[in-house]
Amino acid sequence: MIFHVLLAIDQPTLQTQIKKRLAREDVLVNVPRGRQHLWRRIARETCDIVIVSKTLIPVQAVADIASLGELPDAPDLVVMTERNDPEERAALLAAGADEVLHSGLSTENLVQVLETLLEKRRDTLHSQIELSRVVGPPRLSDFVSNSPVMQDFMDMVRRVVPSNTSLLLLGETGVGKERLARAIHAEGSRSEGPFIAINCGALPESLLESELFGHEEGSFTGATRARRGCFETAHGGTIFLDEIAEMPSHLQVKLLRVLQEHEVQRVGGERPMAVDVRVMAATNREMPDEVASGSFRKDLYYRLGVVSLTVPPLRDRREDIAELVLSYLDFLRPRVGTDVHKIGQDAIAAMVEYDWPGNVRELINVVERAMLLSATDEIGLADLPDSISGVSVAAQSVAEQSHGGCPEELLAEPLAEARARVVEEFERAYLSALLTDARGRIGATASRAGITPRSLYEKMKRYGLRKEDYKI
Numbered sequence: 001m002i003f004h005v006l007l008a009i010d011q012p013t014l015q016t017q018i019k020k021r022l023a024r025e026d027v028l029v030n031v032p033r034g035r036q037h038l039w040r041r042i043a044r045e046t047c048d049i050v051i052v053s054k055t056l057i058p059v060q061a062v063a064d065i066a067s068l069g070e071l072p073d074a075p076d077l078v079v080m081t082e083r084n085d086p087e088e089r090a091a092l093l094a095a096g097a098d099e100v101l102h103s104g105l106s107t108e109n110l111v112q113v114l115e116t117l118l119e120k121r122r123d124t125l126h127s128q129i130e131l132s133r134v135v136g137p138p139r140l141s142d143f144v145s146n147s148p149v150m151q152d153f154m155d156m157v158r159r160v161v162p163s164n165t166s167l168l169l170l171g172e173t174g175v176g177k178e179r180l181a182r183a184i185h186a187e188g189s190r191s192e193g194p195f196i197a198i199n200c201g202a203l204p205e206s207l208l209e210s211e212l213f214g215h216e217e218g219s220f221t222g223a224t225r226a227r228r229g230c231f232e233t234a235h236g237g238t239i240f241l242d243e244i245a246e247m248p249s250h251l252q253v254k255l256l257r258v259l260q261e262h263e264v265q266r267v268g269g270e271r272p273m274a275v276d277v278r279v280m281a282a283t284n285r286e287m288p289d290e291v292a293s294g295s296f297r298k299d300l301y302y303r304l305g306v307v308s309l310t311v312p313p314l315r316d317r318r319e320d321i322a323e324l325v326l327s328y329l330d331f332l333r334p335r336v337g338t339d340v341h342k343i344g345q346d347a348i349a350a351m352v353e354y355d356w357p358g359n360v361r362e363l364i365n366v367v368e369r370a371m372l373l374s375a376t377d378e379i380g381l382a383d384l385p386d387s388i389s390g391v392s393v394a395a396q397s398v399a400e401q402s403h404g405g406c407p408e409e410l411l412a413e414p415l416a417e418a419r420a421r422v423v424e425e426f427e428r429a430y431l432s433a434l435l436t437d438a439r440g441r442i443g444a445t446a447s448r449a450g451i452t453p454r455s456l457y458e459k460m461k462r463y464g465l466r467k468e469d470y471k472i
Helices: 012-022 038-044 061-069 086-095 107-131 148-160 177-186 205-213 249-261 287-293 298-304 314-336 345-353 359-373 386-400 415-437 442-449 453-463
Strands: 003-008 027-030 049-053 076-081 099-102 167-170 195-199 238-242 278-283 307-310
Touching (some): 003 038, 012 107, 049 107, 076 086, 076 107, 099 107, 148 177, 148 307, 177 238, 287 298, 415 442, 442 453
Parallel strands (some): 049 076
């Protein structure tokens, strides 16, 4: 992460010495040129630490310092005083100042205190980033597999872990691209730095630019304060750009500059900042097709895809399904709050037979649902969704050629109920397949199905289908 220090003290020599000692690659020290409206400017800057002389704080110091502490991402405040007055120091600390230092201290002592404060700020911000991570520390061992296809894939992954080169992770929705990126980061040379993930398809174009690159005060309507972007936050670590194919063309140009020049410029900013970030990107699109259609820049594609890794879909490694189910039973049990700890052979057979269009993400959802519905400590075939258990029942029925190919469970129901059940199962599977092809786009799916988007939304709600599950 890049840290910003605003230095405004009324002793030029001391100011120059402190700036020289604090400034480095990940610490930018800004000295305001003019002192007019200084306090207002402080409130609108992106600052981690503000070092200011007491003489430059407005007369109503207590109220102004308190207001600074109420800001989003409030900076740590260090007040420099000319007098070594215990009462004045106590009043400033009570108002909300983090440190009150006598300017008569040696430069060495002053810098030592400031370095300690900066390190504390660094630890706090890193802890906040860590708390936003997914549950469970990601490791490459999470991807241990009995499948030859997956074993070959992980051999390639391990070879790129130590490097700092950019990576492009490809694969269908739900295969675990972000978790793999986190695991690569966690076991690489940047593991002590932050991992920042952003979904390029989830934000409007204007917000995405600000989120990635940051902005200065007044750079657009509503920009009342300066804000750091994800590249600044990820300095020294990794940034993960999910759904990279959704990035607008003009932002692709800015991203290419970051990759080539290793520097970033805020929206409305006048000067670039050097950043040291490993970039990983992911998409479920066919990138050569996106390049050929002109929707994605060829030079950016080659720059991002120095190494491209295509995560195998779950249907290509069915050998792993049984072991994955058991591992998720153990993982989910405390969260779900049930004592389900095993699964029947008929249920496992059905899950192995199913094609898993939503891949591992869908598998996790199915296991969690089955744990909630199971009346015993074992998941049975009846606890699985009809789309999975129906595959097994239908296959068994066809194989035995019993009752003219109609599943036994349908024969126990009246015609109207049996018909409704079959129609619901068909609609769920049909819409799920269309959403998969359309990558979750409602308009395209509704058009292919010959229904209105509103009708599609209603059916998706009825069948528990979420467009977010089909986008990655």
